[in-house]
Amino acid sequence: MKSTLVVLALAVSASTVAIAQTPPPYQPGMGDLMVTIVQPRHLKLGLAGQARNWDYADYAQHELEEALETVEKHIPKWRNLDIGQLMAATVKQPLEEVEKAVKAKNAVAFDAAYRQVTEACNACHRSANLPAIVIKVPDASAFPNQEFRVTRP
Ligand code: HEC
Structure with a gap:
């Protein structure tokens, strides 16, 4: 009887420690998402287009679109701004043109x-x-380990 109680007490304290040690979920901010998932995809799409690599450009266009959708979904409001509305008013149409x-x-x-x-x-x-955050058409690759030119006929 006594040993059962000890085992129970140990089990409870072990699970409490596990909960206390679970780190909070990673919540990247707007600036983090911009530099990690938006900026590189904008760059890759630019390099693909400059190389007239249409198969890869098609892929890169969708990835950039998805990255921007991820931003909108996870940060619907930034300071006092409605990010969905701003996306619709800025990048949506030109991305469809691309x-x-x-x-x-x-x-x-x-x-x-x-x-x-x-x-x-x-x-x-x-x-x-x-x-002060000025994006430009890329004039160099930041990915020396990736081929952007068409390598197949
Ligand atoms: C709907 C609005 C919106 C659109 C569209 C948008 N951005 Fe941003 N971007 C922001 C905001 C707001 C910040 C500032 C975030 C912060 O400081 O927390 C930012 C910051 C950045 C930064 C960080 C600057 C730095 O030097 O650290 C980069 C890079 C960036 N954006 C790239 C892009 C690119 C590339 C595109 C287009 C494909 C784009 N952004 C489209 C709102 C937008």
Whole structure:
């Protein structure tokens, strides 16, 4: 009888310790999401388009779209701003233009639409009172271990 109680007491205190040690879930902030999932996908899409690598550009366009949707879903409000509304007013339309250009394998249309996406990133940064965050069309790869050119016919 006594030993059963001791075992029970040990089991209870062990589970209490386990709960106390569970770290809080990781909740990246807006700036974290921007530099980790949005910025690299914007860059990769730009490099794919510059290389006229339409198969990869198609993939990269969707990944960038999804990254922005993830931001909107997890941070619906940033300070006093409605992020969904701002996404709709800035990047949504130009991203659809990129998608069309990629599907049509139209280099001139891609370049124009990609510049618009980039300008839309900055439009939102200005709306958020962060005009110092200036995104540009990439002029170099930050991924020396990835091939962006078409390697297959
Ligand atoms: C709906 C609004 C919105 C859109 C669209 C948006 N951003 Fe942002 N971005 C923000 C906000 C707000 C911050 C500041 C976050 C903070 O400081 O916590 C930010 C910060 C950043 C930063 C961090 C700057 C730094 O140097 O650390 C980068 C990089 C960035 N955005 C890239 C992009 C790119 C690339 C796009 C377009 C594909 C984009 N953003 C589109 C709202 C937006």
